[in-house]
Amino acid sequence: GDSVTQMEGPVTLSEEAFLTINCTYTATGYPSLFWYVQYPGEGLQLLLKATKADDKGSNKGFEATYRKETTSFHLEKGSVQVSDSAVYFCALRRASGGSYIPTFGRGTSLIVHP
């Protein structure tokens, strides 16, 4: 079945450091890929998405490129802020038997220190 694998956290960085959170997926066909962010005590919010190979999703300084050849969708940001501290989830969605159930990775916690 479909699956999403993320790097384990927590990822601890100093403010203004470069961020990479790795995400790889297993799925047949051509899924759409998403990054969600969850702040403490809250639900998940969409951060960015890409719907086909080589697409780049971007939002709030975060970027991720859909790499079909490596089945990856790594999240990057050039300069993190304390306010970016949260849990980040990589997800995919594709047609399967008529349903499009989103599949999530385990989440990666990011802690940014001043």
Place this chain on the structure above:
Amino acid sequence: NAGVMQNPRHLVRRRGQEARLRCSPMKGHSHVYWYRQLPEEGLKFMVYLQKENIIDESGMPKERFSAEFPKEGPSILRIQQVVRGDSAAYFCASSPVVAENTEAFFGQGTRLTVV
């Protein structure tokens, strides 16, 4: 346009009691997904519903758990005879259409604690 509304935000139940979790999808959304989040385990899919129909319940335990999405009113996730292992955050998400390139919109979750 209000987002996905879940209530209650926090729920405490004693072992053996019933827990009822409610989810009102965004206006115009007819597809609802329930997920359970345990510490260090991420989001686990439980059930997918459309109005008056369960489409996929492959992630839901066969006993004690049930879900519905009636023609009128919110979607309900019911857990009977709760046990300590049911303590978790339960999230509901909704979508307007069945399509792989659309996002799912999440509620703020219900945090269930079984004492």
